[in-house]
Amino acid sequence: xxxVTQIPAALSVPExxxxxxxxxxTDSAIYNLQWFRQDPGKGLTxxxxxxxxxxxxxxxxxxxxxxxxxxRSTLYIAASQPGxxxxxxxxxxxxxxxxxxGLTFGKGTHLIIQP
Amino acid sequence: xxKVTQSSRYLVKRTGEKVFLECVxxxxxxxxxxxxxxxxxxxxxxxxxxxVKMKEKGDIPEGYSVxxxxxxxxxxxxxxxxxxxxxxxxxxxxxxxxxxxxxxxGTRLTVV
Numbered sequence: 001x002x003x004v005t006q007i008p009a010a011l012s013v014p015e016x017x018x019x020x021x022x023x024x025x026t027d028s029a030i031y032n033l034q035w036f037r038q039d040p041g042k043g044l045t046x047x048x049x050x051x052x053x054x055x056x057x058x059x060x061x062x063x064x065x066x067x068x069x070x071x072r073s074t075l076y077i078a079a080s081q082p083g084x085x086x087x088x089x090x091x092x093x094x095x096x097x098x099x100x101x102g103l104t105f106g107k108g109t110h111l112i113i114q115p
Numbered sequence: 116x117x118k119v120t121q122s123s124r125y126l127v128k129r130t131g132e133k134v135f136l137e138c139v140x141x142x143x144x145x146x147x148x149x150x151x152x153x154x155x156x157x158x159x160x161x162x163x164x165x166x167v168k169m170k171e172k173g174d175i176p177e178g179y180s181v182x183x184x185x186x187x188x189x190x191x192x193x194x195x196x197x198x199x200x201x202x203x204x205x206x207x208x209x210x211x212x213x214x215x216x217x218x219x220x221g222t223r224l225t226v227v
Contacts, residue, residue: 031213043119043205044218089158093213101165101212102148102173105158 002027006090006106014114015082021075021109023090028068031093034103035064035075038087047088048075080113087111117142119219121206126224134193136222138206145211147189149173149181152203152221164189165212196226 003026013019023033032051036044048057048064050073056065063076077084087110091103122137140147148163150173160173162181170181178200182190189208193200206219 034216036218041221041223043121043220044207046215046217049215091158091216101146101171102150102160102163102207103158103216104160107155107157 002030002092002094002104004090004092004104004106006088006109008109009107010110010112012112012114013080015080017080018076018078019080019111021077021088021090021111023073023075023106025071025073025092025104028071030068033064033066033073033093034091035062035073036089036091038089038108044089082113082115085111085113117144117208117217119206119208119217121204121219121222123222124220126222128193128196128224128226130196130198130226132193132196132226134196134224134226136191136193136204136206136224138189138191138208138219139187140189140208140217141187142208142210142217143186144208144217145186146209146214147183148207148209148216149179149189149191150205150207151175152205158205161191198226200224201226 007022034049035047050066061078087108089108090106119140149161150158152158164170164183180192204222207216209216
């Protein structure tokens with residue numbers, strides 16, 4: 001059974017710092033990996049999708065990498081801002097080897113950017 | 116932009132009631148999903164549907180059923196609500212299998 005782990009569980013940094021969020025998964029047979037952002041009491045906002053054949057994706061100040069063989073992904077946030085404060089979730093697609101479709105999620109990293 | 120809309124942000128229901136959570140997407144997506152999110156447990160898949168009238172169980176289907184009579188609408192049904200179904204419920208859709216998923220704003224359900 002796929003397990004997704006996110007480290008650290010919580011992170012507090014001053015504004016302007018560059019930071020890295022980590023995600024690891026136990027089964028490398030994935031189709032893609034997706035990073036989401038969740039604000040308190042709200043739904044999920046998709047940030048980046050990396051297909052299994054890709055190594056990285058970039059959107060603005062965000063860069064996500066994927067090393068499928070080692071079961072790892074990182075989300076790099078450049079020049080952090082207070083508006084980046086949120087919970088960041090990593091999710092991997094479920095493999096085609098039986099079972100339901102959909103995503104398997106990590107428990108998230110709660111990020112606070114101090115002004 | 117893809118829009119996934121859940122009919123209610125907050126619901127309070129009594130134990131034993133039949134509860135309907137509604138979700139509508141406007142991008143002609145094939146796949147739709149229902150998850151629940153609980154502190155310490157994260158998001159877990161309840162049911163998903165890959166076509167009209169088609170459904171498959173996720174990891175925690177017990178106590179739930181679903182209905183997809185039209186492509187754009189996916190309903191989650193709590194047959195007899197119980198207090199352990201108090202949770203945040205999130206609907207999602209995607210164009211095809213293993214494509215980008217888009218989520219609604221969530222429904223916080225409290226069963227008393």
